Amino acid sequence: MEDRKQSPPHVLIFPFPIQGHVNSMLKLAELLVLAGLKVTFINSDHNHDRLVRFTDVVARFAKYPSFQFRTVPDGLPDDHPRAGDMVTEIFDGLIVKTKPALRDLLVVIRPPVDCIIGDGILGFVLDVGQELKIPVIQFRTISSCCFWVYYVIPDLIEAGVIPISGNEDMDRLVKVVPGMESFLRIRDLPSFCQTKNIEDSSLQNVAMATRKSSRAHALIFNTFEDLEGPILSHIRTECPKIYTIGPLHAQLKTRLPEDQKNKASSESSNSLWAVDRSCISWLDQQEKQSVIYVSFGSITVMTREQLIEIWYGLVNSKRRFLWIVRPDSVVGHGGEDIPQELIEGTKERGYLVDWAPQEEVLAHWAIGGFLTHSGWNSTLESLVAGVPMICWPYFADQQVNSRYVGEVWKLGLDMKDVCDRNVVERMVNDIMEEKREEFVKSAREMAKLAKESVSVGGSSYCNLDRLIEDIRLMSLNM
Known part of the structure; x- marks a missing residue:
């Protein structure tokens, strides 16, 4: 038991298996191994084959002995396009094939997993973690502002905003999302919300998974306080423990050793496509x-x-x-x-x-x-x-x-x-x-705030340190 306490915490990271989710969660994985944690990254078989084919990901992570890839099926045939409207079919395959595979892996993997960082859109990861008594931190790869709209979907339904009627005025303001009353229109609602069918499976999946977030140990957002602070304050009324650690690609560049920074931006990628x-x-x-x-x-x-x-x-x-x-x-x-x-x-x-x-x-x-x-x-x-x-x-x-x-x-x-x-x-x-001058002025000001947030002493930099320390403490209590 004493050896167990002295070993680094073992974190399992599991993204929803599409490009944007894999990309940002791989960046988080690298940040955690740079901090000395042991990380197991779960890819779907399909995506891992593409990553290996099109990137240097195996060689890049080989320099971290505390990192490993493991794969699970996503439940879809290999020739499934996984794009357009058909991307939602991944959910069904994950429930049928991936959930039991994940549970089986967590039971046998050694050393045992101290913490799961699961994609927040996958509510079943939280269920599996709670069944096996492993703390789950949810990573939401979307913006905080969209997460908040997802969270209040039941309120949108109760107010009659959803389902969308056939003759809806798409420019009508939506008044029931706290913090967005003055500018969010019907046409600005997430695509899943723009449905005429209240039983739409995508709408229900998103709503249920997001409401489960209040049961997670904590939430991670790839954002920074100066960008989304007002909405984050609303989210904290429902989910008080939040780590804002983005922009992750900039955070990673801050923390990589000097000799790796240029290579990270010019030669490496987490792409599922040939660059x-x-x-x-x-x-x-x-x-x-x-x-x-x-x-x-x-x-x-x-x-x-x-x-x-x-x-x-x-x-x-x-x-x-x-x-x-x-x-x-x-x-x-x-x-x-x-x-x-x-x-x-x-x-x-x-x-x-x-x-x-x-x-x-x-x-x-x-x-x-x-x-x-x-x-x-x-x-x-x-x-x-x-x-x-x-x-x-x-x-x-x-x-x-x-x-x-x-x-x-x-x-x-x-x-x-x-x-x-x-x-x-x-x-x-x-x-x-x-209109270039006005946009460039705003863009440069926001870029400055983003870079400050991931610099030493910045909000995202400190929040990542806090996340790492909390994971260490979590492992001591297992």
């Missing part, structure tokens, strides 16, 4: 802040018509653009029948790749703006880089994030629910020239 680094060479040839970067993340799926409208908007703006177009991102599109003027316009001013090293791209001096899906990792990466955003949200928390970017933080423009070439053209020019 095409040729775009960096292309950016190197462009003028300062002359390029609009376009990426809609790892899940967004668009129609061919939407693709063409965005493409025309970019070409017609006359701005240089770097656009990430995943092979699976356009429904029924094989690259055929693209108007010649778009092809010629792209040859002149654009560059298209399947996937890019996004942190490095956003930090590049040639980038002047970001047309984004408003995923939380992307929002934070753009914020830290001081790059103004145009937001075209697709899924989950992205609708709330884009409203905050445009209306609350004043870091860019919200283009939600619109896909029109003229609007794209106008907003690109606003971000890159017409």
Whole structure:
């Protein structure tokens, strides 16, 4: 028993198996092993195969003897797309296949696990932890502001805001989310909430998992107090123990040894896609802040018509653009029948790749703006880089994030629910020239606050130290 108490705490980290969740929770895992904790990271078989194929993740984590990967099935066939609306099918597979596999692993793994850091969208991780008497800290990879909307879903239902009626005024203010009464509209509700069916499984899953958070030992948010402090104060009335430790990618750069910092940003990734680094060479040839970067993340799926409208908007703006177009991102599109003027316009001013090293791209001096899906990792990466955003949200928390970017933080423009070439053209020019000064000023101020939060003595830096110390104390009480 004495040896057990002297060994470092063993933390098991389990993300929801999609790109954004895996990325941020792997960063947390690395921060914990840097602090001397033992970490077991649970990947789905499917995602681990992709990580190993497309990144240096095995070699990168091999330098940490206290770290190990373990894998579990996600319950889906390997050829399942795991994108677009079909991403919600992962939930069913996880309940059937992954929950029992996780429980079995926790029973036999040695040394025993002292603490689970589970993805907060997966309520069953909390159930398994409580059954086995292992403390569970929930990590919410979404914004705090979206978490709070999720938390009050029962109130939204009681007030009649959900379900959405067929003739709903989408610009009507939602008055029942504390702290957001003056600016949150129906169209800004998370995608799961914009349903006409009160029994919708995605809505019910999100609502139940989020309400379970009050039963967790604590909550972790990838955010910082200067960004989301007002909403965090509301969340603390229901979930008082919260660690705000973000932006995690900036926190990791602060804590990595000096000889690893440059490599972390330029050569390594946690990507489930093959990174095409040729775009960096292309950016190197462009003028300062002359390029609009376009990426809609790892899940967004668009129609061919939407693709063409965005493409025309970019070409017609006359701005240089770097656009990430995943092979699976356009429904029924094989690259055929693209108007010649778009092809010629792209040859002149654009560059298209399947996937890019996004942190490095956003930090590049040639980038002047970001047309984004408003995923939380992307929002934070753009914020830290001081790059103004145009937001075209697709899924989950992205609708709330884009409203905050445009209306609350004043870091860019919200283009939600619109896909029109003229609007794209106008907003690109606003971000890159017409209204650039005001957005850049706000973006630089927020970037400064973000970097201060993860510097020694900053709020996120101290909160991570507090989290690590609490895990150590937790292990002594096991």
